[in-house]
Every structure is written in C-alpha cells, then in structure tokens.
Amino acid sequence: MARPRILVVGAGFAGVECVRRLERGLIPGEAEIALVAPFSYQLYLPLLPQVAAGVLTPQSVAVSLRRSRRHRTRIIPGRAIGVDPKAKICIIRKITDEIVHEPYDYIVLSAGSVTRTFDIPGLVDNARGMKTLAEAAYVRDHVIAQLDLADASHDENERASRLQFVVVGGGYAGTETAACLHRLTTNAVRQYPRLDPKLIKWHLIDIAPKLMPELGDKLGRSALEVLRARGIEVSLGVSVAEAAPEKVTLTDGRVLPCRTLIWTAGVTASPLVTTFDAETVRGRLAVTPEMRLPGFDGVFALGDCAAVPDLSKGDGAVCPPTAQHAMRQGRRLADNLIATLRRQPLKPYVHRDLGLVVDLGGKDAVSKPLGVELHGVPAQAVARGYHWSALRTNVAKVRVMTNWVLNAVAGDDFVRTGFLSRQPAKLRDFEYTDAYLTPAQVREQTASLHPGT
Incomplete structure (x- = not known):
C-alpha cells in the first residue's frame, strides 16, 4: 500500500515548524513528506531591519533548511502557483521556470504573506x-x-x-x-x-x-x-x-x-489563496480551530495565509499574522496531521501570548514579555534574547551573536555592494506577486494533463 503523501507549501515559520514536528513524530515509512520552498533557507523575518542597517549579515538570518531537517523531507526548489483540491494536485513553478504537477494526499498551505x-x-x-x-x-x-x-x-x-x-x-x-x-x-x-x-x-x-x-x-x-x-x-x-x-x-x-x-x-495573504474557491476572512483562508479548510478534503492552512480562530479571545477573533503564532500553529498542525493518519481526534489551536518585543537599535527598545512593560536596556536584552533563542540552528545563533558583538565593538560599516543598482526593484519583482494562476487556469492545467480528474 502506498504511503500517504504530505505536501507542505512554504518554508516560513509555520511550514518549517510543521515539517520539523512531522519528522520527529512520524514513524519511519509512515508517510512521505515534501516541502515546496523557493529558497534553500527559512528567513528569520523579524531581524530584517538589522540586515538593512548592516548590523547583521544576510546569511545570519537565512537559516539553512538542510541543516534543520532529518533528511526525511524532499525539498522541491520552487513556488506553488496553484492548487487543484479536487484532483489533489499542486502546480509548482521550479526555480528553472519548469512547471511540475505534484500530487498529494494531504496539503499544508503555509505560503505566508506579501506586502499589502x-x-x-x-x-x-x-x-x-x-x-x-x-x-x-x-x-x-x-x-x-x-x-x-x-x-x-x-x-x-x-x-x-x-x-x-x-x-x-x-x-x-x-x-x-x-x-x-x-x-x-x-x-x-x-x-x-x-x-x-x-x-x-x-x-x-x-x-x-x-x-x-x-x-x-x-x-x-x-x-x-x-x-x-x-x-x-x-x-x-x-x-x-x-x-x-x-x-x-x-x-x-x-x-x-x-x-x-x-x-x-501591513501584509496580505499570499496570492496562492486566490487559486481556491474558498471562504476568506480579510483575504485569509477561513479555517477551523484545527486548521482544516472546510469543504476541501485533505487541505490544511495556517500562518499568515489562514484566518485561524483565536479561541483565547473569542467573538470571531482570528490570530494575527505573527511569527509567534505561526510557529505554534505549525507544531499543532503537525500533531493534527499525525492524528489524522492514525485516526485519532484532532485538537484545536489554543495559545498563550508570550508578549511583544520591539528593537529600536542601539540601547533602545520596548518590550512587553508576559505582560511586563520594559524599555531601554532591559527591553533590548529581552528583545535580542527572544530573537536569539528563536533561531533554530546553532550556526545561525553563532552568526547572529558574533555580528551583534562585532557591531557593538567596531561600529557600523558603510559599504555599498552595488546589489541591483541598475534595476527598477519593484515590489512585484521581489515578491513574485504576478506569478500565480487563477482557479480557471489551475483547472485547465490539471484537466489537460490528468484527464478524468
């Protein structure tokens, strides 16, 4: 009997946490796992302003996907541009621009968001x-x-x-x-x-x-x-x-x-969401507390592209698109996928807010860990401590800490590398917002290549 195929779309906080939990929780041979990712790293998004300021190098916040997995997950280098939930096929544009059709039994939509x-x-x-x-x-x-x-x-x-x-x-x-x-x-x-x-x-x-x-x-x-x-x-x-x-x-x-x-x-859900004829909440897929997409067999969604109910607040509230929620949702969804395979009951996503941190550079910051309001150096220590501990690999932690120490001791550098200096650098060029198919185009592709689906 063929093993169930689990396809995770997106290598952000939600997708990577889901894959890591699946690798730890599944028995070898219990399922096949594939991850669709346009880049070979998970981006630690909260530290991007420090990359722009030169405090951190780009490599410091680009956490290698291959260092953080157990080699049980097949990584597909590309971007999901459409999903046919009826045929259970995901259409992927690989980094070579080749279009491939990836079948699945269960799909996890963690495609994240783009700039609004x-x-x-x-x-x-x-x-x-x-x-x-x-x-x-x-x-x-x-x-x-x-x-x-x-x-x-x-x-x-x-x-x-x-x-x-x-x-x-x-x-x-x-x-x-x-x-x-x-x-x-x-x-x-x-x-x-x-x-x-x-x-x-x-x-x-x-x-x-x-x-x-x-x-x-x-x-x-x-x-x-x-x-x-x-x-x-x-x-x-x-x-x-x-x-x-x-x-x-x-x-x-x-x-x-x-x-x-x-x-x-602000941000808005990935355009991949529009390839579904599904209910949305402010542009995000409306899912159950267990992160299932109602009416679509084997489809789960989480993170920035899903409106996951915030059960701690109630009254129809949904979880905000933050890294803290995405990581926790990824772990819960992995547990629910494993429970689905083993015909066990699923559990809803419920969270406890750990607080907020804002790094303003130098010795300035404001933080609210567990409801305690801090500012100045104590807040900076909490902010950087939180970000440092959230990095998944020891290599990333060493790089970030080394950069922080070097910047504190030696100060800033003002080197201009000439990166894309003669390019227009438009939003859609960096975030590929025009790369996605319409629902009709998705159905047309799968119908022509897979007659009878």
Whole structure:
C-alpha cells in the first residue's frame, strides 16, 4: 500500500515548524513528506531591519533548511502557483521556470504573506518593501547610495531629495526599519564632511492614530518619544496620496522631496489563496480551530495565509499574522496531521501570548514579555534574547551573536555592494506577486494533463 503523501507549501515559520514536528513524530515509512520552498533557507523575518542597517549579515538570518531537517523531507526548489483540491494536485513553478504537477494526499498551505499595497498612484513602481532578504539588502545599498550621490552633487534640490527618507507603516516592521536605518545614516554622515547632518530627515508615517497600538498606550508612547528624540518625524493619521520618483505627496497636502519610499504598511495573504474557491476572512483562508479548510478534503492552512480562530479571545477573533503564532500553529498542525493518519481526534489551536518585543537599535527598545512593560536596556536584552533563542540552528545563533558583538565593538560599516543598482526593484519583482494562476487556469492545467480528474 502506498504511503500517504504530505505536501507542505512554504518554508516560513509555520511550514518549517510543521515539517520539523512531522519528522520527529512520524514513524519511519509512515508517510512521505515534501516541502515546496523557493529558497534553500527559512528567513528569520523579524531581524530584517538589522540586515538593512548592516548590523547583521544576510546569511545570519537565512537559516539553512538542510541543516534543520532529518533528511526525511524532499525539498522541491520552487513556488506553488496553484492548487487543484479536487484532483489533489499542486502546480509548482521550479526555480528553472519548469512547471511540475505534484500530487498529494494531504496539503499544508503555509505560503505566508506579501506586502499589502493600495491603489495609490506610483506606489508599486516607486516604493521598496521590507519583506524579503533581497529587499533588505537592496534597501541598505540604496540608502547608502543616496548619501554617496548627495555628497557628490552640487544641486541643492537633488541633495534635499536624496537625504529625505520616508517609511510608511507604524507597526513593528516600519518602526524598527525607520529606527535602524536612521541610526545607520546618523553614523554614516560622519564619513561625509561635505554633508550637513541636519539635512538628513527620516519620516515615519501611519494612517492609524497610535504607533504600535498592540504595545499599549504607555509603551507606544515610549517608542514614539524615542523616535522623536532621535529626530525622526512621526506623522500619525496620515498616508501617501501619490508616490513619484523624486517626491512623495501625503494625504495632509505635504509634498516631501524624496527618492526613498519604504513601504511596510501591513501584509496580505499570499496570492496562492486566490487559486481556491474558498471562504476568506480579510483575504485569509477561513479555517477551523484545527486548521482544516472546510469543504476541501485533505487541505490544511495556517500562518499568515489562514484566518485561524483565536479561541483565547473569542467573538470571531482570528490570530494575527505573527511569527509567534505561526510557529505554534505549525507544531499543532503537525500533531493534527499525525492524528489524522492514525485516526485519532484532532485538537484545536489554543495559545498563550508570550508578549511583544520591539528593537529600536542601539540601547533602545520596548518590550512587553508576559505582560511586563520594559524599555531601554532591559527591553533590548529581552528583545535580542527572544530573537536569539528563536533561531533554530546553532550556526545561525553563532552568526547572529558574533555580528551583534562585532557591531557593538567596531561600529557600523558603510559599504555599498552595488546589489541591483541598475534595476527598477519593484515590489512585484521581489515578491513574485504576478506569478500565480487563477482557479480557471489551475483547472485547465490539471484537466489537460490528468484527464478524468
């Protein structure tokens, strides 16, 4: 009798935790496991702002998939671009652009999320994201390039636009990105004697009335005070009306000369979700507390692409798209898959919130571990301790700790590598948002290659 085939789509926090738990929990030969991953690493997303600032090297936050598995999982190097749940086939575009059809008995959708954008003129062409390792590396090069070009320019208007930076999004990603990159440019400007440090301006913009409301009023105000004390201009209740190559127009009428717009205004589920004719909640697949997709045999979903009910809150609440939830959901889903194979009852996902950490660079941070509010050095110790312990491999832990120590002792470097310096670097190019099939295209492909399905 053929072994059941389990296909896990996505190598983020949810997918990798699910695979690791399956490898530990399944008896050898009990099932076949395959993982669809476009890259050979799991990205530790919360530390991307430190990569952009040069505190950490890109390799430090790219945790090798092959170091963290027990060689029982087959890794398919590609991206799932469609799923036919009736035929139980996943359509995959491999990194060579070859299209393959992978059959499954059980599929785990952990495809994650992409940067959420809006219908704002010029946004998708002129904004940079902070969702992928390539984007973080690009943003670092781009910011340092603006300093180099401003230093070489004799045009005051050009200097003004190159030395003004706008970050949109007052959540964790935007706040940490603005804080870390502001610190980078503040330190870097000492190497540019022709540049007046007062000309360098950072703006953090969010449509919400509060900065990081999840932290609570007290810690949110603390973070706001830290940013403003550094000279970052924080504008709340404001968004972008138009994005042009050399200026950004805000909804309050201000026009900022600017050639660097970093967009971190939230995420939305992977476009893979749209290949299903399934119910969604704010763009995420509506699943049961056991993370089953109702009406679809053998389909499970979790992480950023699924609206997993938050049973601790009730009233229809769903779990937010955070790494903390994704990892725990991955472990619970693996247990439920094993229970399904063994015809045992499934258990719902229930969590206990461990708290929140926000690293603002240097000695500044705000944290709320287990409900205890911290700021300054104690909060920084908690934030970095949490991130360090969450890294899965010892190699990653050594690299991150070494980078932190080296940066604390030797300071920043301001090397510009030239990464994609002559490319447009649009959001869709980094996140491949136009690579997915429609439900009709999925059915057409599977029908032509698998008649009768």
